[in-house]
Amino acid sequence: MTPQQIVGLAVRLFSIWLFIFAFQINGYLYTLGNQSPAEPIPMQYPIVGFVIVLSMLLWFFPMSVAHKLIPKTQHENIIKIPTQEAVHVACVIFALWLFLVKLLPALSYYIPLAIYISREHQSTLDYEQFHFLKIAPIVIEFIVATILTFNSRAISKYLLKLGEEPSHE
Numbered sequence: 001m002t003p004q005q006i007v008g009l010a011v012r013l014f015s016i017w018l019f020i021f022a023f024q025i026n027g028y029l030y031t032l033g034n035q036s037p038a039e040p041i042p043m044q045y046p047i048v049g050f051v052i053v054l055s056m057l058l059w060f061f062p063m064s065v066a067h068k069l070i071p072k073t074q075h076e077n078i079i080k081i082p083t084q085e086a087v088h089v090a091c092v093i094f095a096l097w098l099f100l101v102k103l104l105p106a107l108s109y110y111i112p113l114a115i116y117i118s119r120e121h122q123s124t125l126d127y128e129q130f131h132f133l134k135i136a137p138i139v140i141e142f143i144v145a146t147i148l149t150f151n152s153r154a155i156s157k158y159l160l161k162l163g164e165e166p167s168h169e
Contacts, residue, residue: 003089004070008062010093015058019101021108022051028112043115069149087156095148098141106138 029044058065069092070085116122148155 003085004066006089007066007070007092010096011058011062011065013060014096014100018051018055018058018104021104022048022055023153024108025051025111028108029115032112032116039168079114084156084160087159088152091148091152093153095145095152098145098148102141102144103138106134107142110135110138 026044026048033044069086100148
């Protein structure tokens, strides 16, 4: 497998999880819309539909994503992957994992909360500050995952340069 094929496989796995996550979003929004004084959320189905369409696009076009994230790979890299490309692929896969495991579950709490606050026309000051202090790590993780995803080649070169031992001649 080439590095692009490995990333394409990771993108497909991400699309499966995203498809399942769409139904969780639907459940959250349905529950939020059925609370006693609340009225149904008009954006429930477009939000869920968008996530499902996104997951289908990732499923049917994983190599398009892989070519954007890891350009100019050659098909000769089948078994023997150079260290630079292995670290590059690892950075991209780690970033996708960070999006999948850390960011999306955390956002599944804050998105319905933001919808509820905006729909009920409540001030954010009515809620405990603890809720909003928990957003800082999510923002930091988002920044790190985005940098790892889109600057993975430069990061892998830097990491490999750090790993080189200086010659003692």
